[in-house]
Amino acid sequence: MGAELHLVLRYLGGLRRRTHVATVSLISLVSLGLGVMALVVTLALLEGFQSSIRRELVERATHARVEPAHGRRLEGAVQLASVLQEQLPGVEIVQVVRGTCLVSSPGDAVPAAVVGRSDATRVTVDEILAGRLGVSRGDAVEVISPRQRLTPMGPLPVRQRVELADVVLPEPGSESGSVQLPLAQAQRLLWGGPVVEAIELRHPSDPWRLGHQVRIALGERAGEMRVQGLAELHRPLLLALALERVMIFVAVGLILVVAALNLLCNVAMVAAEKRRDLAVLAGLGLTPRAVRRLFLLLGLGIGLVGSVAGAVVGVAVSVALDSTQALPLPRGVFVVASVPFAVQPGAVAVVLVAALVMASLASWLPARLVARREPAEGLRYE
Amino acid sequence: MNERAPLVRVEGLTKGYGSGATRVDVLSELEMEVDEGALVAVVGPSGVGKSTLLHVVGLLDRPEAGSLMLAGREMGRLDGDERARLRNQLIGFVFQHHYLLDELDAVDNVALPLRIAGRAASQARSRGRELLEAVGLEARAHHFPDQLSGGEQQRVAVARALAMKPRLLLADEPTGNLDRGNADQVFQLVRELHLLEGLTSIIVTHNEEMAHRCDRVFRLAPAGQSSGYVS
Numbered sequence: 221m222g223a224e225l226h227l228v229l230r231y232l233g234g235l236r237r238r239t240h241v242a243t244v245s246l247i248s249l250v251s252l253g254l255g256v257m258a259l260v261v262t263l264a265l266l267e268g269f270q271s272s273i274r275r276e277l278v279e280r281a282t283h284a285r286v287e288p289a290h291g292r293r294l295e296g297a298v299q300l301a302s303v304l305q306e307q308l309p310g311v312e313i314v315q316v317v318r319g320t321c322l323v324s325s326p327g328d329a330v331p332a333a334v335v336g337r338s339d340a341t342r343v344t345v346d347e348i349l350a351g352r353l354g355v356s357r358g359d360a361v362e363v364i365s366p367r368q369r370l371t372p373m374g375p376l377p378v379r380q381r382v383e384l385a386d387v388v389l390p391e392p393g394s395e396s397g398s399v400q401l402p403l404a405q406a407q408r409l410l411w412g413g414p415v416v417e418a419i420e421l422r423h424p425s426d427p428w429r430l431g432h433q434v435r436i437a438l439g440e441r442a443g444e445m446r447v448q449g450l451a452e453l454h455r456p457l458l459l460a461l462a463l464e465r466v467m468i469f470v471a472v473g474l475i476l477v478v479a480a481l482n483l484l485c486n487v488a489m490v491a492a493e494k495r496r497d498l499a500v501l502a503g504l505g506l507t508p509r510a511v512r513r514l515f516l517l518l519g520l521g522i523g524l525v526g527s528v529a530g531a532v533v534g535v536a537v538s539v540a541l542d543s544t545q546a547l548p549l550p551r552g553v554f555v556v557a558s559v560p561f562a563v564q565p566g567a568v569a570v571v572l573v574a575a576l577v578m579a580s581l582a583s584w585l586p587a588r589l590v591a592r593r594e595p596a597e598g599l600r601y602e
Numbered sequence: 603m604n605e606r607a608p609l610v611r612v613e614g615l616t617k618g619y620g621s622g623a624t625r626v627d628v629l630s631e632l633e634m635e636v637d638e639g640a641l642v643a644v645v646g647p648s649g650v651g652k653s654t655l656l657h658v659v660g661l662l663d664r665p666e667a668g669s670l671m672l673a674g675r676e677m678g679r680l681d682g683d684e685r686a687r688l689r690n691q692l693i694g695f696v697f698q699h700h701y702l703l704d705e706l707d708a709v710d711n712v713a714l715p716l717r718i719a720g721r722a723a724s725q726a727r728s729r730g731r732e733l734l735e736a737v738g739l740e741a742r743a744h745h746f747p748d749q750l751s752g753g754e755q756q757r758v759a760v761a762r763a764l765a766m767k768p769r770l771l772l773a774d775e776p777t778g779n780l781d782r783g784n785a786d787q788v789f790q791l792v793r794e795l796h797l798l799e800g801l802t803s804i805i806v807t808h809n810e811e812m813a814h815r816c817d818r819v820f821r822l823a824p825a826g827q828s829s830g831y832v833s
Contacts, residue, residue, distance in 0.1 A: 223717035230705040241705075500701045503662055504715045504762070505690020507683040591682075596663035599697070600653075 223506065224514040228521055231490075241490050245522050248483040252526030253533070255479035256575050260534025262472045263465075263567045268542065268560030270461050277454060280391065282420040283427040284434045285453060287446045297416035300441075301338075304419065307437035311430065312422040314339045315403055319410040322364040323399055325353040333398035334363060336406020337420075342385035343405075349397030350387045359384050363399060365409045380409055473574065479526075480578035487519050488586040498590055499598025508591040515590060519583020520576065527575035531568050538563050607674055609770060609802045610636035610659055614668035617654055618825075628654050630825035632668070636804060638769070641796050643813035644806045646822035646829075652806040653774050655822065659804065660693050660772045661685045673769065690719050694763030694801075696773040696792070700755035702747040708734060708758045709743040715765040726765075733761035737791060753784030760791055764799060771796065771803040778808065789815070 231241045286304075288294045301313050315338040323332045323345075332349050345355065355361055360383045368375040382401065391398065407414055423430040431449015435442045451458060491498070498511060506514075538561040541547060545558035615632040618625055628651035636642050644652050657663040658670060661677060670677045672692060680688070689695075694715075702711045709730040716726035734740050737757040747755055756776060763771060773792060777785035789812050796803045805816060813819050814833070823829045 222720060222723070223714065226710075226717055226723070227703075227705075230703075230710075496701065497703055499662075500695075500697070500703070501714075501718070502686060503660070503689060503695045505686050505718045505766075507686040509683055510686075510718070594663050596654075596657040599657070599662065599701075 224510055224517055227501075227514060228517045231518060232521055240493060244486040244489055245518070248479070248486045249522045249526040249529075251479040251482045252476070252523060252575060252579065253530035255475040256527045256530030256571055257534035257537070258475050259469070259472050259571045260531055260563070260568055261538055261561070262468060263571070264534070264538035264542075264561040264563045265559065266465055266468050267562040267564050267567065269556075270465065271562050272556045272560050273457075273461065277450070277457070278424070278427045280389070281450070282453060283423055283450045284421040284430040285448050286419040286421070286434060286438070287417065287448075289444055289446050292415075292417050294416045294418060294445075297419060300438075301419055304421065304434065304437055308421070308423070308430075308433060310423065310425070311433075312339070314420045314422075315416040316418045316420050317403065317406050317410050317415060318417060319365070319406075321366065321399075321409065323349060323353065323397075324362045324364065325355050325359065327354050328352065329364075330397065333394070333396055334365075334406055334409065335398055335400045336403045336410065337400060338403040340400050340402045343382040343399065343401050344386045344388045345384055345399045346388055346390040346394065346397055348390050348394065349399060350384075352397055355384060355387075357384055357386055361399070363401075363409060367410060367412060369412070378409055378412070380405065476571075476575055476578055479575075480582040483519060483522060483579055484582035484585060486522075487515060487583045488589075490518065491515065491586045491590045495598045498593075499595040502595035502598070511591040512584075512587040515583050515587030516580060519579050519587075523576050523579020523582075527572050527579070530575075531572055535563050535568060607638075608635040609638040609673055610634070610804070611671040612655075612659065612668065613671075615655075615658060615665050615670065616667040617651070617658060617663070617665050627825040629658075629665075632822075632829055634820060634829075636802060638802050639800065641793065641803045641817045642805070643816035643819045644804060644822055645808070645810065645813045645819060647824070648808075650822045650824055652822055656772050656774050656804065656806055660695060660770075661689050662695075690715055690766060692769055694766065694768035694771045696756070696759050696763045696771070696776045698775040698778045700747065700752075700759040702755060702758055702762070704747055707744045707746050708739060708750065711747070711758055712761045712765055714762060719766060729765060730761075733764060734758070736764075736795070737761045751784075752780055753787060756780060756784070756788050757791060760788065760795065764795060764801075767799065769802060771801045773803065773805040775806050775808065777812070785809070785812075 232245055286294070286300070294300070297315050301315055304311070305313050317336040319334050320331055321334045322329055330349070330352050350356060353361060360381055362379055362381050365378040367378045369378055421430055421434060427450050431447055431452065435447050438445065438447065502511065541559065542561035547559035549556060549558055551557065612632055612634040615629050617629040618627040620626055632655070644655065646652055654663065658665050672688070677685070703714070706714065709727055712733050713726035713730035716729055717723065731740065731743055734743050737760055739754060739757055739761070742750060742754060750758065760776070776792060777788050780788060792803065792805065793815070795801070807813050818831055819833045821829060821832045
C-alpha cells in the first residue's frame with residue numbers, strides 16, 4: 221500500500237508543478253465538493269422548512285384523538301376523560317363536537333367548520349373565516365345549524381347569534397375556516413343535547429407517543445374506540461414531507477452522479493495519460509492488484525477531500541444563513557420570518573457515504589481496465 | 603566449460619502481433635540461453651523483435667508458445683501478481699527512454715522499486731541516495747526528471763534498475779537516445795555496475811561497437827531465419 225499511497229499523494233500534490241493529473245483531479249474534486257455542498261445545503265433547507273412545519277403541528281394541532289369505533293357519539297365521554305386524566309397526568313384533555321354550519325355576517329354567509337371544545341370559554345373565529353366574512357373581534361355573527369327544530373311555522377334551522385371574542389390563527393391544514401364555541405353552546409347547535417363526539421388530547425412534552433400512551437391507558441376499552449396519534453392524524457402531511465425529502469435527495473443527488481461521472485472521466489483520462497508510467501511501474505514490480513488499489517486510492521482520495529470539503533462548506537453556509545437570518549420571508553405568508561436551515565448530522569453522513577461510494581465506483585472501472593493490461597502494451601505504444 | 607545452469611533459458615519462443623491477414627510473426631521458435639554473470643548484447647535489424655524478446659524475458663509480456671525459464675523456474679504458469687513480484691525481486695530494467703516518473707524527484711524514482719517491495723520510505727530513500735552516488739548524481743537527488751539532462755536521466759534510470767539488487771539486468775537500447783559522449787558514459791556505467799553487482803545482463807543495441815564490448819553477441823534474425831550467438 222505504501223508505494224500506491226506515495227504515488228497518489230505525489231500525483232495529487234503535483235499542482236504546484238502544474239501536472240495534468242493534479243489539474244484534472246482538482247477539477248473532479250471541486251465538482252464533487254460542489255455536489256456535496258449543494259446536497260447538504262438543500263437538505264438543510266428542506267429540514268429547516270419541514271421542522272418548522274412539524275413544530276407548528278406539535279404546537280397547535282391535536283396530538284391524539286379518541287373517537288367511537290362506530291357512529292359519532294362517544295358514550296361515557298365524561299367518565300372516559302376523567303379516566304384518561306387520571307392515567308395521563310400532565311396531558312391536556314378536551315371533549316369535542318364538530319360539524320359544519322352556515323356562518324353569516326351582515327355582509328356575507330359562508331359554510332364553516334364549527335368546533336365545540338370543553339376548554340373554550342368564549343367564541344373565536346380563525347383568520348380564514350374572519351377574512352371571508354369581513355368580521356373582526358367584537359362583531360356578531362349568526363351560526364345556522366343544519367339541525368332543525370319544529371316551530372309553529374314549521375321546521376326551522378337551529379341558529380345562534382354569537383359575539384366574536386377574538387380572531388385566532390387557523391388550525392394546521394384548515395382551509396375552509398372555522399368558528400370555535402364553548403362545548404355546551406356547540407352541543408346545542410349541532411346535537412340539541414350533551415353529546416360528545418371525540419376526546420382530543422395534547423401532551424407538549426411527548427406529542428409523538430401520546431397515541432400509544434392513550435391506547436395503554438384505555439386498556440380493554442381501546443378496542444371499542446378509534447385512537448389516533450399525531451402520526452395517524454396527520455398521515456397525509458407527514459407522508460408528503462417524507463416523500464418530498466426523498467424526491468429532493470434523489471433529484472439533487474443527481475448532481476453527485478454527474479460529479480462521479482466527471483471523476484470517472486478524469487480517472488480514465490489519467491489512466492490513458494499515465495499508460496507509460498503504469499507500464500513502467502508494472503515493470504518495476506507493481507502488481508495488477510496494486511495498480512487497481514492505486515486508482516481506487518486516487519478516486520477515493522479525490523472523493524474524500526472533495527466530499528469532506530463540500531460538506532464542511534455546506535454546513536457552514538447553512539449555519540451562517542440560518543443564524544444570520546440572511547434570507548427574510550414576507551410576514552403573514554410564511555410561519556417563519558426567514559428561510560430556515562437545519563443541518564442534520566445523519567443527513568450529512570448519508571451524503572458523505574453516498575459521495576464516497578460513487579467516487580469508489582467511478583474509479584473502480586478504469587482501475588479494472590488498467591490492471592488487466594500486460595505492461596508491454598503500455599511500453600509498445602510509446 | 604561452464605557447469606552452472608543458465609539464468610535465462612528460452613525454448614521454442616514464438617510471439618507475433620495481430621491476427622488473420624494483418625498477423626505479423628516477430629519471434630518464431632527462438633532458442634536462447636544466457637549464463638549467469640554474462641553480459642550479452644542482442645543485435646539485429648529494426649523490427650526483428652529485440653524489444654519483444656526483452657519484454658518476454660523480462661515478464662512484461664507473455665509468449666504465444668514456447669517456454670521461458672528464469673533461474674531454473676518455469677514462468678509460463680505464473681499469474682500476474684507472481685510475475686510482478688518476480689520482476690521486482692529478480693529483474694532490473696533500463697529502457698531506451700528514461701521512463702522516470704515526472705512527479706518524483708531522482709531519489710524517489712530510484713527508491714520506487716523498494717517502495718513497491720514494501721520497504722520503509724526512509725530505507726528506500728537511503729538506498730536511492732547510495733545508488734545515485736554510485737552513478738555520480740548525488741548532487742541531483744532532489745531534481746525532477748525535467749530538470750536533468752538526457753544522460754543524467756538515463757543514469758538515474760540505471761540506478762533505479764539496480765535498486766533491488768536484481769540478478770538480471772535488461773536494457774533496451776539504453777543509449778539509443780543519447781549523444782555519443784553520454785552514450786559511452788552510460789554504457790561504461792552499465793558495464794561497471796554489471797561487474798560490481800555481479801549481474802547477468804542482456805543489452806539490446808544497434809551499436810555494433812558497443813555490442814562487441816560485451817561478453818557475447820546474440821544476433822536476432824527475422825522469423826523463419828536462424829538466430830544465435832555470433833561471438
